[in-house]
Amino acid sequence: MIDLRLLRExxxxxxxxxxxxxxxxxAVDGLLHADAARRTAVGRFEALRAEQKQLSGRIPTARGDERxxxxxxxxxxxxxxxxxxxxVGAAEETLRAAQLAVPNxxxxxxxxxxxDDYVVLRTVGDPPEIESPRxxxxxxxxxxxxxVxxxxxxxxxRFYYLTGIGALLQLGMLQLAIQHALEAGFTPVIPPVLVKPESMEGxxxxxxxxxxxxxLEADDLYLVGTSEVPLAAYHSGEILQLDEPRRYAGWSSCFRREAGSYGKDVRGIIRVHQFDKVEMFSYCRPEDAAAEHLRLLAWEEEMLAKVEVPYRVxxxxxxxxxxxxxxxxxxxxWVPSQGRYREVTSxxxxxxxxxxxxxxxYRDADGKPQIAATLNGTLATTRWLVSILENHQQPDGSVRVPKALQPYVGGQEFLEPARG
RNA sequence: GGAGGCUUCGCCUAGUCUGGUCUAUGGCGCCGCACUGCUAAUGCGGUUGGGGUUUUAAAGCCCCUCCCGGGUUCGAAUCCCGGAGCCUCCGCCA
Structure with a gap:
């Protein structure tokens, strides 16, 4: 919901x-109109209600005809x-609907x-020279x-098993992300992945x-598509102390129906119904949000550096x-088999x-409650495996393990294909 | 699955049976002031949140807010109905 005060002014x-x-x-004019209509309705109700209260208050002491x-x-x-x-109720409902129609x-x-109108801010690392990449x-x-x-x-x-080294590689990558977040001062969180409608809607x-x-119809619950949902709803309805940004790193499975993406990325694990992700989530004061956003981006880039893949922002x-x-x-x-860059963080x-x-x-300097700002960013997901495997592949089908991930795969420097 | 209890302005709590004087009591915490050479103690005052109106702004005034949603009533924290959450016991499963 956007700020109605800003809208009016x-x-x-x-x-x-x-x-x-x-x-x-x-949609903007619709919202302005709905806002004005609500205030009119509220004014009318309050005037009547004040009169009613005043009248009711006189009844207990009144006698006879006056009573x-x-x-x-x-x-x-x-x-x-x-x-x-x-x-008033109707006007509020109209306003709510109008508010949903206006994005941030x-x-x-x-x-x-x-x-297609994005701007490339920078390109980091060079795509490896691989002849006919797998x-x-x-x-x-x-x-x-x-x-698969x-x-x-x-x-x-769009479902798959990660087995053996695949499972280890994913667990290692996620663990690396959590360690990375921990060093940056995040609180690691394993949140619920089933949430109530209000959390999803919020x-x-x-x-x-x-x-x-x-x-899940029988229970009126939703499977989250990202731990952003439970992390955002975590402090819903609360007034936080935000002298410093509050940072959480959520580790969860994520579920997406991928409706309307038929025929897109059908091969492999680029686009799947279920994957795992470590997500950063920050609560901060609105005036700190833009700076915090750049910090989240920097942490993402540090993670990408650790898995040694070329990327652009x-x-x-x-x-x-x-x-x-x-x-x-x-x-x-960079995804060598496709010869192009694919989204791995956001x-x-x-x-x-x-x-x-x-x-x-949160409470501002005057102790008044104010609306906080929220930010999120990806620290690692299953999709990263695509880029890790492809960029580090060797001509014989083996894969070099980035140094930071080696401890998680038993210290191996190369993963060798199984025979037969 | 069944039975019962609970939910009050940051936290704890009075009030609910018997509707109006509840403009919600008290304590803790917090803030301000006073006093004491510091600290402590004490005293006084303040302290839910949202919205409307007016305004450069503030103050003021008004409305809503006693878990949520309905209802009864001139009037609901209080009575009735529905729902949610928490707790206890029983059953079931392990």
């Missing part, structure tokens, strides 16, 4: 944000109050446009690390992303931000947008 900023995203400016007259008037008033209250206001400097699935199968055939047999398409995943989300364009983010930086790792500054809905606040 400076609607042009919000309109400009909508234009950059390629979204409707009419009867008061009762009669009060009774009339009660009906009007009820009506006015219902009008973009940060100044965000590239305008859609998916793709990660071929390598993974050779190492007996990835088994049995994944499909047991659970369907984080903004039941809007445009609703069809992406697995729902892009500044995601306004139209591709998602509703909660004011700005987003993705790191894309860090978003959600400013106060997410926290407003979840009622996450």
């Amino acid at each position: 400076d609607p042009e900023t919000v309109r400009a944000s909508q234009r950059a995203r390629g979204e409707s400016e009419a 009867a007259a008061l009762l009669a008037r009060a009774k009339e008033l009660a009906a009007s109050v009820k009506e006015a209250e219902a009008a 206001v973009i940060e100044p400097g965000t590239p305008p446009g859609g998916e 793709d990660h699935l071929e390598l993974g199968e050779g190492l007996r690390a990835i088994d 055939e049995r994944g499909a047999k047991v659970s369907g398409s 984080t903004g995943f039941l809007g445009a992303h609703a069809s992406e989300v697995y729902r 892009i500044d995601v364009a306004a139209g591709d931000l998602g509703s909660s983010a004011a700005r987003k930086y993705d790191c894309e790792a 860090t978003s500054n959600c400013t106060t947008f997410q926290a407003r809905r979840l009622q996450i606040r």
